Amino acid sequence: MVFSRKPESVPAEPPAPQLRRMDRGNGVEKQHLYAVEAAGAATQSVIGNDLSIEGQTITIRCKGSLKVLGNIQADLHSRQLEVGKEAIIQGAIAAETVDVFGRVNGAIMGTHVVLHAGAEVEGDIHSHLLSIEQGAAFDGRSRRVKDPAEIAPQLEKPATAASYASYSEQPRAAGTPPAVPSHIHSNG
Numbered sequence: 001m002v003f004s005r006k007p008e009s010v011p012a013e014p015p016a017p018q019l020r021r022m023d024r025g026n027g028v029e030k031q032h033l034y035a036v037e038a039a040g041a042a043t044q045s046v047i048g049n050d051l052s053i054e055g056q057t058i059t060i061r062c063k064g065s066l067k068v069l070g071n072i073q074a075d076l077h078s079r080q081l082e083v084g085k086e087a088i089i090q091g092a093i094a095a096e097t098v099d100v101f102g103r104v105n106g107a108i109m110g111t112h113v114v115l116h117a118g119a120e121v122e123g124d125i126h127s128h129l130l131s132i133e134q135g136a137a138f139d140g141r142s143r144r145v146k147d148p149a150e151i152a153p154q155l156e157k158p159a160t161a162a163s164y165a166s167y168s169e170q171p172r173a174a175g176t177p178p179a180v181p182s183h184i185h186s187n188g
Contacts (some may be wrong), residue, residue, distance in 0.1 A: 047072065049086050058091075062156050066095075066103075077153035081110075085118060094153035098127075100136075109151035126151050 045062050047053070049069040053060070055075040058074035060066075066078040068087045080094035087102035098110040100119040117135030124140045128148055132138055145151050 011033055036088075049084070061153075061155055064067065075106075079153065079155065083119075094151065096148075096153065109145075109153075110150045111151070 043060045044065040044067060046067045047070045047120040051070040052072075053070070054073040056154065058075050060072070060076050060078075062076075062078040062081075062154045064078070065080040065082075066076065067084060068076070068085040068089060071088045073090045075091045076089065076093045076095070078095045080097045081093060081099070083089055083093075083098075083100045083102045083104060083162045085101045088105075089103070090105045092107045092109070093104060094109040098108055098113045099116065100108070100114065100121060101116045102118075103120040104123065106123045108121065108123065109126045111127065112129045112131075113125055115121055115131045115133060115136035115138055119133075119138075121137070122139045125138070125142045126145050127142070128145055128151075130142055130144070
């Protein structure tokens with residue numbers, strides 16, 4: 001006797017949440033911080049040009065795509081990161097893909113980093129592939145990384161509070177990348 005089972009229907013996933021913060025003053029809409037669903041269910045988060053994030057030990061993490069148009073004084077970790085023309089970032093950046101159109105004062109770590117015309121970067125770049133367009137300004141050192149895991153963004157908060165506290169409280173000079181956990185480095 002053969003039994004067959006009718007396949008169970010899997011409920012569809014709910015749509016990705018949309019985060020929107022808008023001010024409506026003088027009949028003008030200003031978008032400060034929002035996430036929108038792009039084609040293929042990918043989410044892009046945007047930090048607007050009139051939003052400023054400032055602090056001593058702030059880390060911004062985005063599991064998808066992040067577009068920065070404002071003034072950020074924090075470390076950024078994202079799968080894809082775009083620094084807009086008017087954006088100013090003071091802090092380390094770690095992303096798989098980094099497109100810089102604006103200003104960055106800090107280290108950049110990414111598998112593929114592109115400095116577009118008009119970009120201004122002051123800090124070291126650790127990447128597998130680096131492209132610098134004519135008209136971009138770069139003051140720092142460039143290091144080619146063979147193992148992308150060495151520079152991978154930390155998209156999740158570290159697991160334990162104790163390890164997170166020791167990781168984030170380590171003093172570092174401006175423009176230097178955040179400490180990379182010792183298990184990532186290889187001595188051979």
